[in-house]
Amino acid sequence: MSLQESVAVLPGVGPKRAQNLAELGIVTIEQLLGYYPFRYEDIQEKNLLEINDQEKVTLKGVVVSAPVVNRYGYKKSRLQFRMMQDHAVFTVSFFNQPYLKDKAVVGEEIAVYGKWDAKRKALNGMKILGGKQPEDFAPIYHVSKAVRQNTLIDLIKVAFEKYGREITENLPDYLLQKYRLMPRPQAMLAMHFPKNPEENRLAKRRVVFEEFFLFQMRMQGLKQSERSEKNGIAIRYDVERLKRFTQSLPFELTGAQKRVTNEICYDLRSKKHMQRLLQGDVGSGKTVVAAIALYATMTAGFQGALMVPTEILAQQHVESLNQLFDPLEVSTALLTGSTKARERRVILEALANGEIDVIVGTHALIQDNVAFSNLGLVITDEQHRFGVNQRKVLREKGLRPDVLFMTATPIPRTLAITAYGEMDVSVIDEMPAGRIPVKTSWIKPKQLEPTLDWARQELANGHQLYVICPLIEESEALDVKNATEIYEHLKEFYAPDYQVSLLHGRMKNQEKETIMEEFKENQSQILVSTTVIEVGVNVPNATVMFIMDAERFGLAQLHQLRGRVGRGSEASYCILVASPKNEMGKERMKIMTETTNGFVLSEKDLELRGPGEVFGFRQSGLPQFLIADLVNDATVLEVAREEAEQVWLLDNWRELPEFAPLAAVVLPTEAGETYFD
Ligand code: ADP
Ligand code: MG
Numbered sequence: 294m295s296l297q298e299s300v301a302v303l304p305g306v307g308p309k310r311a312q313n314l315a316e317l318g319i320v321t322i323e324q325l326l327g328y329y330p331f332r333y334e335d336i337q338e339k340n341l342l343e344i345n346d347q348e349k350v351t352l353k354g355v356v357v358s359a360p361v362v363n364r365y366g367y368k369k370s371r372l373q374f375r376m377m378q379d380h381a382v383f384t385v386s387f388f389n390q391p392y393l394k395d396k397a398v399v400g401e402e403i404a405v406y407g408k409w410d411a412k413r414k415a416l417n418g419m420k421i422l423g424g425k426q427p428e429d430f431a432p433i434y435h436v437s438k439a440v441r442q443n444t445l446i447d448l449i450k451v452a453f454e455k456y457g458r459e460i461t462e463n464l465p466d467y468l469l470q471k472y473r474l475m476p477r478p479q480a481m482l483a484m485h486f487p488k489n490p491e492e493n494r495l496a497k498r499r500v501v502f503e504e505f506f507l508f509q510m511r512m513q514g515l516k517q518s519e520r521s522e523k524n525g526i527a528i529r530y531d532v533e534r535l536k537r538f539t540q541s542l543p544f545e546l547t548g549a550q551k552r553v554t555n556e557i558c559y560d561l562r563s564k565k566h567m568q569r570l571l572q573g574d575v576g577s578g579k580t581v582v583a584a585i586a587l588y589a590t591m592t593a594g595f596q597g598a599l600m601v602p603t604e605i606l607a608q609q610h611v612e613s614l615n616q617l618f619d620p621l622e623v624s625t626a627l628l629t630g631s632t633k634a635r636e637r638r639v640i641l642e643a644l645a646n647g648e649i650d651v652i653v654g655t656h657a658l659i660q661d662n663v664a665f666s667n668l669g670l671v672i673t674d675e676q677h678r679f680g681v682n683q684r685k686v687l688r689e690k691g692l693r694p695d696v697l698f699m700t701a702t703p704i705p706r707t708l709a710i711t712a713y714g715e716m717d718v719s720v721i722d723e724m725p726a727g728r729i730p731v732k733t734s735w736i737k738p739k740q741l742e743p744t745l746d747w748a749r750q751e752l753a754n755g756h757q758l759y760v761i762c763p764l765i766e767e768s769e770a771l772d773v774k775n776a777t778e779i780y781e782h783l784k785e786f787y788a789p790d791y792q793v794s795l796l797h798g799r800m801k802n803q804e805k806e807t808i809m810e811e812f813k814e815n816q817s818q819i820l821v822s823t824t825v826i827e828v829g830v831n832v833p834n835a836t837v838m839f840i841m842d843a844e845r846f847g848l849a850q851l852h853q854l855r856g857r858v859g860r861g862s863e864a865s866y867c868i869l870v871a872s873p874k875n876e877m878g879k880e881r882m883k884i885m886t887e888t889t890n891g892f893v894l895s896e897k898d899l900e901l902r903g904p905g906e907v908f909g910f911r912q913s914g915l916p917q918f919l920i921a922d923l924v925n926d927a928t929v930l931e932v933a934r935e936e937a938e939q940v941w942l943l944d945n946w947r948e949l950p951e952f953a954p955l956a957a958v959v960l961p962t963e964a965g966e967t968y969f970d
Contacts, residue, residue, distance in 0.1 A: 296323035296459050303451055313439035314448075322456050325449060329484045329500070329920055330432030333493065338404060341381050346411035351422065353404040354378035360397040372397075376405070376416075384415040396421045406431075432485050449485055457482065463954045464503065468936060475499040484920075498929075501921040505930045508711075508918075509937035510959040515715040516568075517941055525566035525693060528669050530558070530589035538588050542581065542617065549723035550578055556719045557586050560695060561593075561670065567695035570709070573721030574891040575701045575856025576728065580610070582721070583672050584617045586697060591623055591650040595669025598694075599653045602675050604629045604802050605809060609831065610674070611653045618651075628654040628663075631802045665692070672697045701856065702849050705896045707927040710934055722892075730889045731859040733867040735843070735882040741870055745786060748837050752791055756863070757812065757835040758819045761854055763845045779841065780821040792817040833861035843869035843885075844878045848898040852891050877901055899924060 300319060301311045319325050339350040354376035364370045372387040374397050385405055387393050397403060407418040434445050460478040468474065475483070480499040487493030535558075539546065546554065553571060560567035573579045587597040599614075601607050611627045618625070626640050626649045643649045647666030652658065671694045698716070709718055736744055748758055760783065762776040780795040787793060794817040796808045812820045813832055820835075838858045843851060851869070859865040869886075873879050884897050923930065946952045947960065 294456060294459055296326070296456060297321050298456075300325050300448070300452075303448060303455070305451075306448070310440075313437065317435070317437060317440060322452055322459075325452050326456070326460065326481055327919075328434065328445070328449070330434050332433050333487070334406075334431040334433055341378050341383065344409050344411075346409065348409050349407070349419075350409055350416075351404050351406045352376070352378060352383070352409075352416055353402065354383075355402050356397045356399050357382060359399055360394045362391045362394055364391070372418075376403075384413070385418050386415060387418040390418075393418075393421055446485075453482060453485075461954060463958050464506070465940075465951045465955060467951075468506075472502065472932070474502060477503070497920060501926050501929050502933060504918050504921040505926070505933035506937060507959060509930075509934045510940065510955070512715050513937045513941040514959065525564050526595070526669055526695065527564040528561040528590055528593045528595055528695065530561060531592035534592045535585070535589050538618075539585060541619075544725065546581070547578065547721075547723045547725055549573075549721040550582055553719040553721055554582055554585050556717075557582070557697060558589060560717070561586065561589055566693060567670075567697065568716045569697050570716045570718045571697055571699045571721070572704065572709070572718065573699075573701065574724070575853055576724065576860055577701075577721040578725055579674075579699050579701070579721065580613060581617065583674070583697070583699060584614055586670060586672065587614070587651050588618060588623065590670040593669065595667050596644070596647065596649065596665050597651045597670040597672070598658060598665075598668065599651065600658050600671065600673045601653070601655060604631060604655060605805055605830070606674070607653050607655055608806060613831070614651065614653065623650050624648060625651045625653065628652055628658055629802075630655060668692055668694045670695045670697065672699060674699045675701065701853060701891070702895065705892070705899050707923050707930055708899070711923060711930065727862050728859065729862070729864050731855055731865050731867050733855065733869065733886045733889070735869045735871060735886050737872055738870055741839075744839075744868055745783075748839075749787075749790075751837050751866070752787075752818055755815075755834070756818075756837065757815065757832065759835055759838040759857060760819060760821045760841065761838065762821065762823055762841045776821055776823055783819055783821060787819060791819055793819040793821060796820060796822040798823055830857055831860060832857070836861070836863055836865040838865075838867045839870060840867065841870050843871035843882065844873040847902075848881055848885065848894050849891075851885055852889075852894050855885075855889075 298321065299311065300306050300314055300322060301308070302322075306314070314320070314325070317328070319328055334349070338353045341352065344350050344352075355378075356374055357377045358375040360372055360374040362370055362372050368389070370389055370391045372391055372394055373384060375382055375384055377383075385397075385407070404422040405416060405418045406420050406422055407416045409416055432446065434442060436442055436445055457478065460481055462469070462477045464474065464477070469476065474480075475495045475498070477499070480496040483492045483496035484500060487496060539554075553573075557567070557569060557571070560569060571579060571582065573582075583599060587599065590597040599610060601610055607627060607629050611625055614623075614625055624643075626643065628637065628640050632640065640649065640652075641663060644652060645664045645666055673696075752758065760779060762779055776795060776797050780793060784793045794808050794811060796805060800808075808817075808820075809830070811817050812835075815834060835858055838855060840846065840851065840854060846854070855867045858867060867885075869882055871878070871882055873882055881898075881901065884894065888894060921929070940946050940952070940955075943949070947956050
């Protein structure tokens, strides 16, 4: 007998039903036993005196009148009888369930679950609870048309009867003791059929811990196998040259920048394979940290690649790198989708023979057939936009460079250790000195005109404006003002004093670059744009940003956009133009006006919208947990991670008897099988 047997071995499960169960993800007995209800219905027996109108309750009593079925219309019927509880009599009716008649026998005690109608002193029955002792909690499962609640419940009961003894513990004993966790066999049963709410709470507590712990064990395993990679590269950079480089920067690094630079350099130097996530709020100065890492790599004779999501951004990064590096010392190149074929050939050749030290490009850079002479470091900016497949792509190409992921979307810690649990995390939690927080206000669309008038004072002081719009064209479905319309309007509004330009995603890259260039050179003072400027654009002279239909953006995105202003030393403003329809929308606008801290915002966003919305599971590689909840069970996640780390610190845990069951569920079974991918 094994839990791995197919559910088809259970009585009443033929090929058809097995197929229907498989559609719910239930193939083995173990999967059936682990198919937990998503909620429970409280069907504890209540007393007539303590219940309210329209409350769903279970009432126990003696049947005192013979059940009568009235049929009317096609297939419609009403079953009625009376029950008595402590001398009080009430009516019970069931609609369209005439067959229940046999279960109501005069003089016998039964329990009926239904909705109480206080005025009529009647119970609208939903079901008659079977057996002598009705369960207090009825499990409710996600089911399909082909598999009904009761069918599933019956199958699970049978499976427990036959296979319950096969359920074994998979956590080491010391963890059960330390956290007073319910043993696995008991917990699995109590997840389905708890004797009382308390037992169910304890079962759930155990299951949540187990889910997080097993996940973290696998993550830590992955981390270990990445680290111990024998062919990782030790990038022995030239300390003296690196020092000279940092001293040549136009500013002193912040304490946080120094700290993360040290963390990165340590990884570069060591032979272990770097997988590091660099988080830093917009404007915290990640680019210069990337530049230092790339420079270090170059001094050790290796090549570096910087990948970014858009061509504009790639262009801009090359420029700022060239400014920072002494161009004579570091040879850089730009490679994007719009690089001309001839130039492309030259660059590819120079890359292959090692003439290029640092290459900047969109992520196609890694995917295309690009050969490096000696790739040592890959940095990706705005990592979340790439998805999670780069490591795989790199591995498939036989490359094992150190990898640094940079992101300006501050990820709440709970999500970071889940989605990126196999990575080390560095955080820049300090802004360069002298920054004045962006002043954010929220206005209604009808206040737009006066606010545009107010902005004239900023323009008069020589500053520039961004106006951000969510979509480029009128769509029937969404009543969104399109960028072109706003552009036309603003051109008229500010004529003849100021120049307005328009930038949107449908333009050719060349055109986009020209427009960005003009804005940078202050040839135009107002830039109307769709979200193409979302990441990375650096025009310190722009001090005002209007965001139209701001309620359509996520908090993280609004924060990103807002980061485009306030990059200089002057006061700057972000104006959210929005008329949110509901409370949550209003709340989100309000939070934006109250904090400029990206971490606070993302925690809040997570609270308001949940991890699925904030992240998009597929894109982020964020796993879906069955029972555990990333928001509500955050503390358990932390504990589970710590414990998993502790286990992996024991070099030989895999050989220790007390961990044998754990190893069996956590470790890849087949040679060559990896944890993910
Ligand atoms: P991020 O990429 O993190 O959003 P950037 O690297 O683009 O931020 O830096 C934002 C601005 O701050 C740039 O103009 C950069 O030159 C400047 N900067 C970076 N580090 C410092 C520092 N330590 N002191 C002063 N200015 C800095
Ligand atoms: Mg940046």
